[in-house]
Amino acid sequence: MTKSQLFEQILQKQSYLCIGLDTDIQKIPRHLLQAKDPIFEFNRQIIDATHQYAVSYKPNIAFYEAFGAKGWESLQKTLEYIPKECFTIADAKRGDIGNTSGLYARAFFDEQSSGLNFDSVTVAPYMGEDSVKPFLEFADKWVILLALTSNAGSKDFQTLSLANEKQLFEEVLAKSQEWGSSEQLMYVVGATKADMLQKIRSIVPEHFLLVPGVGAQGGSLEEVSKFGMNKQCGLLVNSSRAIIYASSDEDFAEKAALEAKKVQTEMQAYLATYL
Numbered sequence: 484m485t486k487s488q489l490f491e492q493i494l495q496k497q498s499y500l501c502i503g504l505d506t507d508i509q510k511i512p513r514h515l516l517q518a519k520d521p522i523f524e525f526n527r528q529i530i531d532a533t534h535q536y537a538v539s540y541k542p543n544i545a546f547y548e549a550f551g552a553k554g555w556e557s558l559q560k561t562l563e564y565i566p567k568e569c570f571t572i573a574d575a576k577r578g579d580i581g582n583t584s585g586l587y588a589r590a591f592f593d594e595q596s597s598g599l600n601f602d603s604v605t606v607a608p609y610m611g612e613d614s615v616k617p618f619l620e621f622a623d624k625w626v627i628l629l630a631l632t633s634n635a636g637s638k639d640f641q642t643l644s645l646a647n648e649k650q651l652f653e654e655v656l657a658k659s660q661e662w663g664s665s666e667q668l669m670y671v672v673g674a675t676k677a678d679m680l681q682k683i684r685s686i687v688p689e690h691f692l693l694v695p696g697v698g699a700q701g702g703s704l705e706e707v708s709k710f711g712m713n714k715q716c717g718l719l720v721n722s723s724r725a726i727i728y729a730s731s732d733e734d735f736a737e738k739a740a741l742e743a744k745k746v747q748t749e750m751q752a753y754l755a756t757y758l
């Protein structure tokens with residue numbers, strides 16, 4: 484999917500919501516445990532109930548790979564089930580020496596090889612250019628580099644000041660623009676770090692940002708929208724637990740739809756104000 488196709492979807496659905504499929508077998512409604520593949524069945528019903536409010540889905544790979552071959556199968560079925568107009572993100576946070584990154588890229592992008600055909604994958608930038616490049620060699624695919632993450636531990640390294648007086652995450656944003664364009668690179672910025680968004684936008688005005696951390700982590704959708712939106716929206720705001728676990732009963736999909744609609748309605752207002 485190209486940047487302008489993504490923007491078109493955002494305008495059509497009046498939403499920049501990404502729903503996180505962090506599907507935890509311990510948290511899904513009990514009655515689903517009787518299904519042949521409870522994780523896929525949960526995802527299927529969540530996707531059916533929410534896709535009109537979301538432009539993107541982000542399965543976090545940890546929730547699938549923890550279950551070995553069966554988990555990968557649930558992931559593959561989920562990916563195939565997501566409507567084609569939605570942007571798909573493998574939240575895998577990969578990255579290694581180039582030779583190994585090439586295989587990670589195939590795992591998420593090369594359907595012939597792995598059975599998976601995600602639009603994008605999250606990548607850790609800290610091994611540098613040669614660790615990221617192999618992901619960028621796939622046509623029409625996106626790399627989403629971790630820049631300033633939503634967790635408290637982001638201060639341990641990401642905000643350290645360098646000799647050039649930049650913070651490490653600023654250097655990640657500046658340097659990585661030499662590796663690929665805003666048509667193939669996005670950045671993760673936590674919603675809990677909305678106070679840094681103006682600075683971030685001054686470094687990467689054109690890029691899309693994947694913003695996790697609203698909902699369960701308490702980030703403000705309004706601040707993210709006010710300080711992070713650019714002329715093509717430039718935001719995919721993720722919410723996982725607050726939507727998919729809105730209810731633990733048989734009405735879970737209905738309640739997830741209500742939560743997603745609530746977020747979408749708020750987004751519609753911000754698109755009218757800040758775009």
Ligand SMILES: O=c1ccn([C@@H]2O[C@H](COP(=O)(O)O)[C@@H](O)[C@H]2O)c(=O)[nH]1
Nearest residue numbers: 503543632633673695699700722723724
């Ligand atoms: O900085 C980051 C990077 C990734 N995540 C991931 O996003 C979701 C957030 O889930 P919630 O339930 O909405 O809190 C989850 O998959 C994280 O691993 C992040 O939170 N922060």
